[in-house]
Amino acid sequence: MTLENQMSVTASAPAKVNLALRVGARREDGYHQLDTVFMALDLFDDVTAFPAASAITMEIQGLGEDLPQDEQNLVIRAAKLLQEKYQVKQGAHLKVVKRIPVAAGMAGGSADAAATLVALNSLWKLELNSAQLAILGVSLGSDVPFALLGGIARGISRGENLSPIIPKIMYGWVILTNPKGLSTPEVFRKFDEISPFAPVNPADTSPVLKALENASYTELATAFENDLCAPALALRPDLKELFEKLENFGVGQILSGSGPSIAVLCEPEKLSEIAKKIQLAFPNLGVVVAIGPAAGAHLR
Numbered sequence: 001m002t003l004e005n006q007m008s009v010t011a012s013a014p015a016k017v018n019l020a021l022r023v024g025a026r027r028e029d030g031y032h033q034l035d036t037v038f039m040a041l042d043l044f045d046d047v048t049a050f051p052a053a054s055a056i057t058m059e060i061q062g063l064g065e066d067l068p069q070d071e072q073n074l075v076i077r078a079a080k081l082l083q084e085k086y087q088v089k090q091g092a093h094l095k096v097v098k099r100i101p102v103a104a105g106m107a108g109g110s111a112d113a114a115a116t117l118v119a120l121n122s123l124w125k126l127e128l129n130s131a132q133l134a135i136l137g138v139s140l141g142s143d144v145p146f147a148l149l150g151g152i153a154r155g156i157s158r159g160e161n162l163s164p165i166i167p168k169i170m171y172g173w174v175i176l177t178n179p180k181g182l183s184t185p186e187v188f189r190k191f192d193e194i195s196p197f198a199p200v201n202p203a204d205t206s207p208v209l210k211a212l213e214n215a216s217y218t219e220l221a222t223a224f225e226n227d228l229c230a231p232a233l234a235l236r237p238d239l240k241e242l243f244e245k246l247e248n249f250g251v252g253q254i255l256s257g258s259g260p261s262i263a264v265l266c267e268p269e270k271l272s273e274i275a276k277k278i279q280l281a282f283p284n285l286g287v288v289v290a291i292g293p294a295a296g297a298h299l300r
C-alpha cells in the first residue's frame with residue numbers, strides 16, 4: 001500500500017427510488033412542495049478522497065466518465081463548500097467510482113455529493129455531525145440529505161425535511177435504465193405546463209406509509225404514485241410502451257423520481273429470475289438489480 005492510499009478515505013452513498021412522489025404547485029423560490037417517500041438501494045457510488053496541497057480535483061471511473069469534472073459537478077461543489085465554510089487550507093483529489101446510472105432519476109449526483117461530504121469530513125478531520133452535514137447537503141441539492149440518511153424516509157417541503165420510517169421487510173428492485181437521460185428541472189417545468197392548477201400542497205403519501213407498515217408488497221405496488229410520471233411521459237412517449245410491457249414481470253412498477261428509469265418491485269428471492277426475464281425482454285436497455293432499504297452515506 002502506498003502512503004497516498006494509507007491516507008485516503010472512501011465513503012459510499014446509495015441510489016434511491018421514490019415509492020410515492022406527490023408534487024404541489026411551484027413555490028416562489030422555484031422549487032415544488034413535495035410529499036415523498038424515499039427508499040435507499042444497495043447500489044452505491046464510492047468517493048475516495050486523497051490529500052492534496054490546496055486544489056480540489058476529481059476523476060470519474062465506471063459510469064459517467066464523460067460528466068463535467070468542474071464546478072458543474074456536485075462533487076467539486078460539495079468539496080469547495082466545505083473548504084470555504086470551514087476555512088480548510090488543504091485540498092483533495094476525489095476519485096468517484098460510479099455505479100448509479102446517470103440522469104436516471106436515482107439521485108446519483110446527490111449520492112456523490114453526500115459521499116464527498118462524508119469522506120472529506122473524515123479526511124479533513126472536521127468532526128461535523130449528521131445534522132450539520134444535512135444542512136450543507138440541502139444547499140447542494142434537495143435529495144442530498146436523504147442520500148446522507150438512507151433507509152426509508154418520508155420527505156416533505158423540497159424533500160429535504162425527513163422523517164425516518166422503520167423498515168419491516170426488505171424489497172427487491174429490478175431497475176430498467178435508459179441510455180438517454182431526463183433532466184429533472186425539465187420534468188418539473190413540464191409538470192407546471194400540464195398541471196397549471198396543481199394544488200399548493202401535494203397529495204399525501206399515507207397509502208404508501210400504510211403499505212410499508214403492513215409489510216405488503218402488493219399493497220405497496222397498488223399505492224405507488226408518482227406525479228412526475230405524466231410530465232416524464234409527455235417528454236418521453238417511448239417510456240409508455242416500456243411501462244405496458246413491464247406489467248407482466250414483478251409485483252408493480254413506478255417511474256423512479258423524475259425518470260427515465262423504471263423500478264420494478266419484486267420479492268427479494270425472485271429478484272435474479274425476474275431480472276433475467278426483464279433483460280431478455282429489453283435486450284437494448286440496461287437492467288440493474290438492487291435491494292432496499294440500504295444504509296445512507298458512510299465511511300468504508
Ligand code: C5P
Pocket residue numbers: 030031032033034140141142143157158159184185186188
Ligand atoms: O434540489 P435540486 O438542485 O436537486 O433540484 C434540481 C431541480 O429540480 C431544481 O432546480 C428544480 O427545478 C427542480 N425541483 C423542484 N422542486 C423540488 C426539487 C427539485 O422544482 N422539490
